[in-house]
Amino acid sequence: xxxxxxxxxxxxxxxxxxxxxxxxxxxxxxxxxxxxxxxxxxxxxxxxxxxxxxxxxxxxxxxxxxxxxxxxxxxxxxxxxxxxxxxxxxxxxxxxxxxxxxxxxxxxxxxxxxxxxxxxxxxxxxxxxxxxxx
Amino acid sequence: xxxxxxxxxxxxxxxxxxxxxxxxxxxxxxxxxxxxxxxxxxxxxxxxxxxxxxxxxxxxxxxxxxxxxxxxxxxxxxxxxxxxxxxxxxxxxxxxxxxxxxxxxxxxxxxxxxxxxxxxxxxxxxxxxxxxxxxxxxxx
Numbered sequence: 001x002x003x004x005x006x007x008x009x010x011x012x013x014x015x016x017x018x019x020x021x022x023x024x025x026x027x028x029x030x031x032x033x034x035x036x037x038x039x040x041x042x043x044x045x046x047x048x049x050x051x052x053x054x055x056x057x058x059x060x061x062x063x064x065x066x067x068x069x070x071x072x073x074x075x076x077x078x079x080x081x082x083x084x085x086x087x088x089x090x091x092x093x094x095x096x097x098x099x100x101x102x103x104x105x106x107x108x109x110x111x112x113x114x115x116x117x118x119x120x121x122x123x124x125x126x127x128x129x130x131x132x133x134x
Numbered sequence: 135x136x137x138x139x140x141x142x143x144x145x146x147x148x149x150x151x152x153x154x155x156x157x158x159x160x161x162x163x164x165x166x167x168x169x170x171x172x173x174x175x176x177x178x179x180x181x182x183x184x185x186x187x188x189x190x191x192x193x194x195x196x197x198x199x200x201x202x203x204x205x206x207x208x209x210x211x212x213x214x215x216x217x218x219x220x221x222x223x224x225x226x227x228x229x230x231x232x233x234x235x236x237x238x239x240x241x242x243x244x245x246x247x248x249x250x251x252x253x254x255x256x257x258x259x260x261x262x263x264x265x266x267x268x269x270x271x272x273x274x
Contacts, residue, residue: 031205
């Protein structure tokens, strides 16, 4: 009787704990999907079809300097997001990134068209691509 | 809606399970050591309730954290370190609370010694998670 109660307790602990952890991770995944939908981090067709900007350590370093100068205020110094979204593992095309930098987004992000030219945008894109995990 | 509401909610909810789990481990360890004295039973009772309430308290803490980070389950840098400790701590504290609830006062001394080791590990994991949570606050 004592043994069966012990086994029941351990089984219940494993089931409840596993369910709680699984539910939390599933909820997190759902929230990420919802956030990705609103911040355009889901893969788009052009992301798969368009060639990515060639990068080099120098270009990435230059992009990081520009990022810290203009973008870190909203996206965080490590680009993990603050007022603006997390920019790691972006699943959008280079053209989309360039469009975002040039035109911004109404009420959310200003345009940097006057501040950054094509070379700067390439450097910024290279830096953002360097934040991808794969 | 206030965009910082979940950050505030996380700050408000996260300290309860942390404090309760640490207190529970301390009460139970003391109760285990003083098992032959009258106060031993009281300490075990205090350890029981603090673990049960602490395990229940992990749910709002985890939910508010997920909502605050828009569902990030690992993240980067300090947030990653926070999560590396949070997830095993969450699973372990819920498991310990559930085991305690089902087992009641019927655990053998040997089983309770095993529980105490796991409660100590859970307290360590929660403290490490809290440390990295604090690092994030300082960074901001």
